[in-house]
Amino acid sequence: MEVLIRDNAEIGCVLGAKIIARMVREKPDAVLGLATGRTPLRLYQELIRMHRDEGLDFSHVTTFNLDEYVGLPATHDQSYRYFMRENLFRHVNIDLKRTHVPDGTAVDLHAECRAYEKKIIDAGGIDLQLLGLGRNGHIGFNEPTGSLRSRTWVKILSEQTLKDNSAVFGSFEGMPKHALSMGIGTIIDARRILLLAFGPAKVRAVEHMVEGPLAAICPGSALQQHPRATVILDENSAAGLHYADHYRWVDSHKLPWQRYD
Numbered sequence: 066m067e068v069l070i071r072d073n074a075e076i077g078c079v080l081g082a083k084i085i086a087r088m089v090r091e092k093p094d095a096v097l098g099l100a101t102g103r104t105p106l107r108l109y110q111e112l113i114r115m116h117r118d119e120g121l122d123f124s125h126v127t128t129f130n131l132d133e134y135v136g137l138p139a140t141h142d143q144s145y146r147y148f149m150r151e152n153l154f155r156h157v158n159i160d161l162k163r164t165h166v167p168d169g170t171a172v173d174l175h176a177e178c179r180a181y182e183k184k185i186i187d188a189g190g191i192d193l194q195l196l197g198l199g200r201n202g203h204i205g206f207n208e209p210t211g212s213l214r215s216r217t218w219v220k221i222l223s224e225q226t227l228k229d230n231s232a233v234f235g236s237f238e239g240m241p242k243h244a245l246s247m248g249i250g251t252i253i254d255a256r257r258i259l260l261l262a263f264g265p266a267k268v269r270a271v272e273h274m275v276e277g278p279l280a281a282i283c284p285g286s287a288l289q290q291h292p293r294a295t296v297i298l299d300e301n302s303a304a305g306l307h308y309a310d311h312y313r314w315v316d317s318h319k320l321p322w323q324r325y326d
């Protein structure tokens with residue numbers, strides 16, 4: 066796991082955008098796995114800026130989002146399809162037909178999950194999967210103790226996750242308690258992984274993900290098995306790491322071609 070600690074989330078998000086932009090420039094028809102939530106918002110703004118100011122071209126890019134709430138249509142302002150349209154897709158030249166978000170309103174949710182897995186395979190697999198990290202260590206909506214080999218399926222959200230996300234819904238009771246999410250096995254199949262985690266609320270999850278045992282109690286720890294996982298942190302989320310000096314040492318001794326910024 067490559068651990069990059071930056072002074073703050075702003076610098077971390079710009080770095081994350083550079084990594085994604087480099088992928089898109091090197092492979093214009095890249096397949097990107099995307100995340101929603103607060104963490105990647107600034108990264109998406111930077112991608113939009115690169116599209117506008119530097120001509121970053123999304124016209125051949127395909128995307129697959131990690132998850133969607135069960136029961137929310139694309140028109141609902143808290144659906145992840147809506148989030149992606151508002152925060153990225155409508156600001157760049159992506160072909161909407163190439164963008165995929167699980168359909169949380171499907172009559173047969175299991176069939177939708179199976180079809181989503183097949184669409185990823187048919188697209189050639191995911192080149193780079195962007196992830197955030199839940200306060201409890203979740204990735205996608207794979208909550209603690211879920212199988213480390215799970216595939217896209219219907220997940221039950223934990224109380225902690227519901228509390229963390231309830232502000233935007235107005236009330237805890239009004240929130241969907243289920244989501245369709247890529248499984249940990251699906252995520253780990255991506256050829257490259259880029260996880261961002263910022264702020265003091267993520268400190269324990271980061272510590273467990275990076276330095277704790279590989280264990281289903283912290284789904285993010287599955288990244289320890291991935292051959293090409295990059296984790297971008299800020300000083301706050303990295304505060305619990307025992308080997309932070311080692312990660313900084315490695316980062317400062319990279320060969321020129323191993324650097325992103």
Ligand code: F6R
Nearest residue numbers: 100101102103104197198199205
């Ligand atoms: C979002 C997702 C979640 C979030 C995580 C962190 O598509 O799958 O795993 O990445 O809950 O959320 P934020 O970024 O809001 O702290």
